[in-house]
Amino acid sequence: MMANMAKALNMALREEMERDPRVVILGEDVGKKGGVFLITEGLYEKFGPERVIDTPLNEGGIIGFALGMALAGLKPVAEIQFADFFWLGADELINHVAKIRYRSGGNFKAPLVVRMPYGAGVKSGLYHSQSPEAYLVHTPGLVVVAPSTPYNAKGLLKAAIRSDDPVVFLEPKALYRAPREEVPEEDYVVPLGKARIARGGDDVTLVTYGAMLPRCLEAAEKAKASVEVVDLQTLNPMDYETVIKSVSKTGRLVVVHDAPKTGGLGAEVAAIVAEKALHALTAPVVRVAGPDVPQAPVAHDDVYVPTVERILRAIDKVMAYS
């Protein structure tokens, strides 16, 4: 069926709950309201309050409670209303969920999913816009995923729910209602830990993920050069082989994300390429990212988020080398 990302995520949740009675949903307003972005719409009515659980307003509680459920053998899918608020559950997520398999010598595991809408671009200020992926990928034990289309959103979320490891699922809220595409109603997964080539090309490798994918595709379309777009899909553990393979072919790398530039994921991708394929580069690596200011001031939301314009300029910059 034709579906936008919000609908595709909803389909994934519904199908997984039908498939496996251990799957439960918890979070703020996920019940009758269906979540503030309506991702859990209709699930409360279908699966009831025992499985679609409105919790007290406490992110540490939501993540810690989900941890307990996962330890007992359930497959909780926790919703943090906005990624900006995961900090209130950071101890639970980073100190406990991520480390429990390790600190227990493999005697406990916490295969749960923490979903959170992230990213700027909808004029929602400093506390409803953050992209915290760099903090998250710095935590061994967490799998960090960011879908970019309705199709991979459904397949990745299903894979995340079936994963034996804890997954933080970063949903680009700016794309929730972006144009619909064909999303199969049957069961499929998009495997974790694998990047995909969103568009083939020979001159420049554009590495991106999540919210920035449509802009990268648009820039690739408009560029004079032949641009290959790599959609990471899983941010950690990252499929660096696909990145290296592409850069080995093109010799030019541009990384695009809307999180602040310093210490961002772009730095990691650049470092991996420098370590493993420096000889393949014919041009310096260019990062197109949010500026290093709190993400993102309302009046400057559109200035903050990397534009097609900026991505095109970066492509021109690396194309100046040959």
Place this chain on the structure above:
Amino acid sequence: MLEIDLNQNYKISVKEPQVLRVIEPDGTLREEAELGYKPSEGELVKLYRYMVTARVLDRHALLLHRMGKVRSTYGPHEGHEAADAGTVHVLKPEDWIAPYYRMLTALMIRGVPLQTIWAKFFAKQGDPDKGRNLTVEWGGFAKWRILSVGAPIGHQYIYAAGFAYALRYMKRDEIVAAYIGDGGTSTNGFHTGLNFAGVFKLPVVFYVYNNQYAISVPVRRQTAVTRLAVKAAAYGIEGIAADGMDLLAVLKAAHYAVSKARRGEPVLVELVTYRFGPHTTADDPATRYRDPAEAEEWRRYDPIARLEAYFKKYGILTEREIKLTWEEAEAEVKAAAKEAESYPEIPKEWIVEDVYSYIPPHLREELEEL
């Protein structure tokens, strides 16, 4: 609709509960002590033996730490033996413990062998945690239905609630006993765990070991209430307090709380006790923040000495049997230490295991560089 009755009193006041006590410091039984449960003499003697062994182990661990054999900081639990023994004894084998770190007697009663505990203290093979944690972080004792605790204080109260929710969801007739210290009552975890358990009516008993200190900070600096059990009122659940160094009082309070929890009524139980030792091997209370005379004062409530006085007074154990118990414990603890010392070291390759359910390619590469 908000009905307002002008004749009512608008102020809240909470009456603090009495601290339940059954055995007087001199061993005499208080006849009037309520709350029902009466253990047999055999049960008490069995628990007593565990308490003695745990205390011997505790002191021996301090010694071996000084000798450099116990690899990381050790936090002795002397003073907590009765609290552990009573609260674990009233559980069924299928029930779960969400521990905090100072709970040696509890682990032993759950059946963790002495060799396993030593292997952990020595960070050698045989440690379920694979040598990854401090001595007092019980990470991977799943086999004994002891949930995982790491150093950051408070989290166990929350996941205990989530775990209990899952048990009920799966229609399993098990409960969770969760533990925290008096300092821990100031954390987000304490509040959140109790709040969630109250809202969802979960089968959890929440214990607070009020041993008067959080490292150097006395309990009056954690809170303006004097009985921590009153905090239960804010979560719509019941709070009770007992003398945590009186095995019979702990058993009664714990039995009452566990029975309620099985009916889906969580309870907060404050066990008043004392931390006789230093906070850890890296702490020296006597020279910095605590008058040794104070510890001496509290000695008169010592959980083991009190039980011995009671046993002798009522003819349950003789002086000789008591002496023998200590000698046997000493021999057992030392033999186990000796055995565990011979266990192999943790191999280097284990460093990259258990981060994920599989070893990702980048970790394999990183291992090669080590």
